[in-house]
Amino acid sequence: MNSNLELYLVTDEAACLGRDFYWVVEEAVIGGVTMVQLREKSLSTRAFIDRAKRLKNLLEPYNVPLIINDRIDVALAVDADGVHIGQSDMPFPIAYRLLGEGKIIGLSAENQLQLQEAEHWNLSYLAVSPLFATSTKSDIEQPWEIEGLQWARQNSRHPLVVIGGLHAGNAREAVQHGATGIAVVSAICSAPSPQEAARELKKIIQGSMLWRLQTTPDQI
Template sequence: MNLTLYFVTPDGAEDLEALALAAVRGGATLVQLRDKRRSDDELIPVARRLIAALDPFGVPLIVNDRVEVALSSGAAGLHVGQGDLGIEEARRRIGPDLILGLSVEEMRHLEALPLGILDYVGAGPVRATASKPDHAMPVGFDGLARLVRAAPVPAVAIGGLGPGDARAVKQAGAAGMAVVSAIGAAADPEAAARALAEEWGRA
C-alpha cells in the first residue's frame, strides 16, 4: 500500500475508468471509489471494471463506505468515515486481509482507536473542500501534524489539497496526500497527477 498520491473519484463522475487510468498513468499510487449517488448494485460492476483497469499498474482500488461493493467486486480494501460503519464491524465483515482505512478529524477519534484493526487513517480536512460539503472544521497543517503524530498507523492528508501542498504535507509527517478535484476536475487529469507526483518527489 503506497499512500503517496491517493486519488479519490469525484461523486457522479461519468467515465471513471478513463479518469482513474489517467490519474494512475500520471503517478497516482492508490485509487478510492467514492460515489454517494449510485446504489450498491450500480457500483459493483463499476468497481470490477476499475479493478481490471488498474490491475496492470499494480494500483489497488479502495471502496468508500460500501462493504458489499468492496466484497462483491474483489476490491483491495474499504475506507470508512466517522459516520459510517464502525471499524470493528467493518474489519469483521471484510476479514483480516483487506486494507481498512478511517477518516479522522479530531484527536478524540484517534484516542478511541483499538489497535490492530486499521491499516491507515485519512487525517483532516486540512482545508475546506467543495468535494465534501459536510466535512468537519478544517485542521490546517498544524492540526494535520498533531493528528499524524498521534496516529498509530500511517496517515494520508485529506481535504482541499492540490498543487503547492506537498512540502507542507510531508513536513507534517503524512505518508501522502489524497486529492479529488486536483486531478478529477483538471483539464488534463494525467498531467495534473504527474505534476503532483513530481512535486511530492521534490518535497
C-alpha cells in the first residue's frame, strides 16, 4: 500500500490550463505518479461516472489505483480502487461497510482532534490537510506546517499523505519529517511538462524516504 501513496495526483481540470485532461494524467503517470484521485465538484453524477470509467481504463495498464473523491456511489458504479472522504462526507464506518474489504479508504484530517479520532478506524491512509497554505482549497483550517506534521507522525499509526502547497521545493522536507506520500494538484497539472514534473517529484520523494529509512528506521 505505502508504495502506492508515494506520489498521489489529485485531478483538477482547471489546473490543466486548457490541455487535455486525460493527456495530463497519463503524462503524470508515465513520469511516476503512483495513485490518482478523481475530484469533481461540478459534474453531474452521470458525467462523473463517465469520466471515472474512462480514467480507470487509462490507469489500469499502468497498475495505478483510481480513487474517487467524496462520492461512494460513483466509486461503486465504476468499481474504483477506493475513495477519499473528508470530515463532512460519509462517515468512515459506513463507507467501509459499503465498499467492503480490499478497497482503499483515505480520510482528511485538518486538526489534532480529527487525527486522534481517526486512530479508531482501519484507514488505508490519513491525509494531513493542508500541510501548507494553498489556493486550491479555501474551506480549511490553519495549515499543519512541518511542526504539525511531526506531531501527526508521532501520534498516528496510519500512513500519512500530505496535501496543500506541496511542490518540488518542499517535498523533501515533508518526507523527511514524516510524510509517507505527497499529494499534489497544480505542481503536476499546471506544469509545462506533467511527466517531467512527476519524475522530479518522484526522485525527491524516493531519495528523501531512503534518507529517512537510514536515519529513523522506526518511522518508515
